[in-house]
Amino acid sequence: MLLSNNNLNQVLSSDLKQLNGYADLVNRFFESEKIPELNQITREILQTKINTRSVVINFDNSPVIWVTQLFAKLWLLAKLPGLNVVNNRIRFQQLENFEFTFVPANMNKSGFYLRENNQVLNILYFDVITQRLFFNADALAKLVNSNPGKRVSSDRLADFVKHLNQFADALLEDEFALDLNLIDYENDQKLFVDKVDVPVEVTDKLFLTATKNGFFIGALDDGFQISLDENISLFFQQQIEASGHSQWYFRVVDKKNEWSFLQVLQKFPFISNWYSQNISTLEIAYRDEIFLN
């Protein structure tokens, strides 16, 4: 059947309108210098469905590309160095042994995991649609405790953690919900253990391992303080909940306010060994509804 001029015109007009609109979004994406605006454009791109009848769109337009591009661009807008993207694979200068890609989260979530490819660890959840950035405590602890993780110098890890914090701070401009947990280096940050009540065997093991490794562990009224060096202390304390249970938490305090629990786990193997050997008791609370399948 021959198309009438009128019909052809309508189809082409509709297709061109869609393509022009899309081209405009893409153009605005690359030109945008403002985080909330950039996120909004990305949301529109991700929600755009191109349904052309006269032409076949012949390029990869997967959401992973746009999320990767968005992440890299946000990194730049936050004035952070050291991130490279090649074929949607992300590398951070400070963690040269690791390679990351974004993978879509579960079916009912609109965000993406940033996954370390070799260790298969989803270290964060990034969702521009619902404006959420959550870090995965379990995966981060495993990452720094892996063989390549142990080879990362503490200075480089400190830089990386600092950059992630600055990246998260930048997203506050667009009212993102954040869960920094292990990478939060604020001295007053309390990292709560997921479960209540820690058995005395577990704290006894902490006492033994700290002492045997030559670190001073002091008793507090509500827990313990380990002096890791003259500038850094790890606190493991409890507060009594209304239910009568003890809610334990970690706190890292240092004079320059730049040490996170993640860095402590990487720098002090006796702590990470104790933490991982008693993980069923000590695991830090995080958004497990996001990260557990």
Added chain:
Amino acid sequence: MNKTYMQSLPASPNLNTKITNKIDYLKTVLDAINSKNYLQVYEMIDSSRFNRIVRGYQYADSNASMANLTANIQPELAQFLAPKLFEYLRVNFPFFNYKEVKLGVYEIVFGQWPAARTIGILDTIRVEFIFDQVALEKLRSNFEDGEDTLNKLQIDELKQANVALHKNADTPSNEEILKNNDQIIILEKENVLLDLERNSILETYSDFQDFIHAAQKLYGNYINSLQNQLDVAQ
């Protein structure tokens, strides 16, 4: 008749003197406390000991009859004397901490680490450590026998039992192994505590005997330090 008798008898000079002496004694103690003259307080509450140990008198009369007047205020007196004594102890026995378990009664806690042992009572009036002899004996053994020796046999036996349980895979042994592990932790903890105590003492004293000797001479040394402070102040 009786009424006249009761009204007319004056207090005997002897009774008068005795009461006056007691009043003077208590007033002197009160003045010493108010002026924070710890040295004088210690002299007033046991002059015989003070004279023997501090002044070196071979024989010194007891003032127990007067000092007994303070019997009812011992807890408050102990609490008053404690902070000044703690200042001295922080320098000379820096590894000890003190926990007031009731008014004027102080337990001696060894160290600031978790599960630190309570090893006796500090008598702030007599300026004496009253050690728990069992706790002290364990510490002495650690000095004589070396690190990690206490409980070693028991720990080794439990570890060997765990190895055997691991090997015998047919036996449901997990519960037994966990029980053994808990017991090992308890025994190792005791060893670590004693090692920490020993190392702390060695930071201040050359050996266990040196430490015990200093503990036994606490009263004399402390009173002398109060005297020295007074001399410097004057």
